[in-house]
Amino acid sequence: MLRRITPTTIHPPFANYCHATLVQSTARWLYVSGQLGIRPDGVIPEDFEQQAEACFDNIARILAEAGMRTADLVRLNAYLTDPADLATYMMVRDRHVGDPPPASTLLVVQALARPQFRIEIEATAAA
Amino acid sequence: MLRRITPTTIHPPFANYCHATLVQSTARWLYVSGQLGIRPDGVIPEDFEQQAEACFDNIARILAEAGMRTADLVRLNAYLTDPADLATYMMVRDRHVGDPPPASTLLVVQALARPQFRIEIEATAAA
Amino acid sequence: MLRRITPTTIHPPFANYCHATLVQSTARWLYVSGQLGIRPDGVIPEDFEQQAEACFDNIARILAEAGMRTADLVRLNAYLTDPADLATYMMVRDRHVGDPPPASTLLVVQALARPQFRIEIEATAAA
Numbered sequence: 001m002l003r004r005i006t007p008t009t010i011h012p013p014f015a016n017y018c019h020a021t022l023v024q025s026t027a028r029w030l031y032v033s034g035q036l037g038i039r040p041d042g043v044i045p046e047d048f049e050q051q052a053e054a055c056f057d058n059i060a061r062i063l064a065e066a067g068m069r070t071a072d073l074v075r076l077n078a079y080l081t082d083p084a085d086l087a088t089y090m091m092v093r094d095r096h097v098g099d100p101p102p103a104s105t106l107l108v109v110q111a112l113a114r115p116q117f118r119i120e121i122e123a124t125a126a127a
Numbered sequence: 128m129l130r131r132i133t134p135t136t137i138h139p140p141f142a143n144y145c146h147a148t149l150v151q152s153t154a155r156w157l158y159v160s161g162q163l164g165i166r167p168d169g170v171i172p173e174d175f176e177q178q179a180e181a182c183f184d185n186i187a188r189i190l191a192e193a194g195m196r197t198a199d200l201v202r203l204n205a206y207l208t209d210p211a212d213l214a215t216y217m218m219v220r221d222r223h224v225g226d227p228p229p230a231s232t233l234l235v236v237q238a239l240a241r242p243q244f245r246i247e248i249e250a251t252a253a254a
Numbered sequence: 255m256l257r258r259i260t261p262t263t264i265h266p267p268f269a270n271y272c273h274a275t276l277v278q279s280t281a282r283w284l285y286v287s288g289q290l291g292i293r294p295d296g297v298i299p300e301d302f303e304q305q306a307e308a309c310f311d312n313i314a315r316i317l318a319e320a321g322m323r324t325a326d327l328v329r330l331n332a333y334l335t336d337p338a339d340l341a342t343y344m345m346v347r348d349r350h351v352g353d354p355p356p357a358s359t360l361l362v363v364q365a366l367a368r369p370q371f372r373i374e375i376e377a378t379a380a381a
Contacts, residue, residue, distance in 0.1 A: 007319035023283040029150040031202040034232035065134035075285040083365045105288035108365035111210045111235035156277040158329040161359035185264045192261035238337045238362035
């Protein structure tokens with residue numbers, strides 16, 4: 001249902017993402033809210049890496065609830081608040097995305113919905 | 128056509144949004160440009176709350192032109208320029224989104240297309 | 255397959271974009287990663303305008319690889335790091351988008367994946 005597009009006519013991706021995902025018209029879609037680094041019990045870890053892990057855990061559980069899985073991710077949009085966390089984010093992403101990985105957008109923004117949050121990850125999936 | 132997904136395996140949403148929206152393959156889609164706080168006559172209110180109201184009014188009129196309505200919103204992506212406006216944004220959103228509400232992403236960014244704009248809201252709908 | 259929606263009940267777009275794009279259910283979709291200003295040989299121009307041109311060139315090549323073209327763009331999301339570059343971005347966009355143009359979201363963010371990047375453009379297309 002998903003085809004990853006990474007043309008050889010442009011520079012390869014810098015990290016673990018594909019340049020684009022092509023989705024057939026028969027797919028159903030899952031639009032996931034920007035997920036924050038909060039665990040099921042309400043704990044918000046101070047550590048960036050643990051927040052990023054919690055975001056991916058949340059996305060995995062939402063996908064499961066909709067009968068989908070990580071391989072169905074079309075695009076991940078990640079929003080960090082500190083450029084110093086970029087390398088750690090990419091490391092955590094590597095642990096969670098499939099092979100081939102989804103398309104990706106990665107931005108550093110001024111702030112998120114509450115000051116303690118250091119990352120928000122939005123996902124779009126189709127299957 | 129839309130099913131709101133809010134799994135009990137993760138922390139509930141902090142505010143008036145669902146964790147994800149599932150859309151069937153038979154839907155047609157409306158991708159709305161980031162809407163700014165400008166009224167039909169070109170007036171851009173200085174007040175944040177009035178700008179946010181104008182964004183939602185614009186979205187409602189675009190939905191109507193496409194034969195859709197607020198209940199068809201799949202995801203709202205809101206971009207503010209000042210974290211001090213977050214609570215007001217959530218209050219305005221409560222007045223405009225349906226029940227159940229759409230998925231959501233909320234970011235504070237450095238600036239928008241012109242300095243007088245304090246909020247931009249992008250919408251995706253399906254019906 | 256695409257219909258551009260620009261209602262007369264709201265203020266017209268400020269620049270070269272439509273207020274919304276309506277997509278039929280029979281379309282297949284292309285979700286493009288945020289493209290950066292890097293040329294096929296790996297050169298990252300210092301100049302903002304050349305980076306923006308490289309982003310659009312990359313998008314055009316990805317569309318071509320998927321059997322699509324610029325007219326199939328549903329929405330462009332552009333992320334700049336300096337508000338001083340907004341006018342140049344809009345000039346470059348005018349050279350590349352079709353008529354009628356796609357929907358658009360335009361934000362100024364704190365930073366991108368590497369300090370030398372000054373613009374990232376994410377695209378969604380359907381045909």
